[in-house]
Amino acid sequence: MxxxxxxxxxxxxxxxxxxxxxxxxxxxxxxxxxxxxxxxxxxxxxxxxxxxxxxxxxxxxxxxxxxxxxxxxxxxxxxxxxxAGRDREVEGTVRLATPEAFASHLIAPRVAELREQHPRLTLELASESKAASLSRREAEIAVMLKPPPKGRFVTRKLADYRLGLYASKDYLERAGTPGGRADLSRHVFVSYIEELAGFAEMIALDQLLPGAAIVFRASSSAAQHAAVAAGMGMGVLHVFAAAEDERLVQIFPESMEVWRSYWLVMHADLQRLPRVRAAADFLDEVMRGVRERL
CATH class of the missing domain: 1.10.10.10 (Winged helix-like DNA-binding domain superfamily/Winged helix DNA-binding domain)
Structure with missing residues (x-):
């Protein structure tokens, strides 16, 4: 047997x-x-x-x-x-699957705090553009851009965040600063490889500027950020990441922003395990500290 x-x-x-x-x-x-x-x-x-x-x-x-x-x-x-009692020591490994920008800008800078709280807990941070399959146990916890349509999952919204249109200072010196929305038709843009985007919500350029002239595509949000900062063209970036980059300027923030949401998703069978609960609580703690800059 x-x-x-x-x-x-x-x-x-x-x-x-x-x-x-x-x-x-x-x-x-x-x-x-x-x-x-x-x-x-x-x-x-x-x-x-x-x-x-x-x-x-x-x-x-x-x-x-x-x-x-x-x-x-x-x-x-x-x-x-x-x-599993709540007083049981937290130990073991938890894999957390998140979008790339969420992982690198919001979670990774804070993981030392989780280590201090739970020294026997190992966190695996899988930052990918595609959605992890919790049903196949590719991760214990996932941060998604929309809740899964079905399945035995526990889901709650973590936070709303903004995407904005950015360009580098060097690019604007070379190509000119747009005086109005109509001027954007004379500019070039950076965006996602659509078929490799795990969520349709990742792609915001079409919503802001349908028919934009795209000269560079990447499946990685970090690669797009780097290309925009290097002057490749304008691009839609995470405001919480781009605002920290002095090379970048936000274009028409009053009218060229879109809102998206981060959702925490766990399999119902795992939510009461101490190690999973500790990681989920850590995510909530991180979000409380950064919501105002999202």
């Missing part, structure tokens, strides 16, 4: 895509993962992964096993959460 440790390792390999990353995720060595998977296959009488020098490839049997393994995982986590 399969045990919970074997199922946990199996799901880690499915989510991470290879045994080495799965071993790091679970906290064991590579040989343990390989041995446990071999034991699972012997118990099931079915091959779960095709091995090759380039890694492992899930078989149809592996994909068929995933929903059953995830159901067992969810039930075990729910059981742990129901008995």
């Amino acid at each position: 399969l045990n919970s440790d074997e199922l946990r390792l199996f799901l880690a390999v499915m989510r991470e895509g290879n045994m080495l990353a799965a071993a790091r995720r679970v906290g064991v060595d590579h040989s343990t993962v390989a041995r446990r998977l071999t034991n699972m296959e012997a118990t099931l009488g079915a091959r779960l992964f095709d091995r090759s020098p380039r890694g492992v490839t899930p078989t149809p049997a592996a994909f068929a096993l995933v929903p059953h393994a995830e159901r067992i995982e969810s039930e075990l986590l729910a059981a742990l959460g129901s008995v």
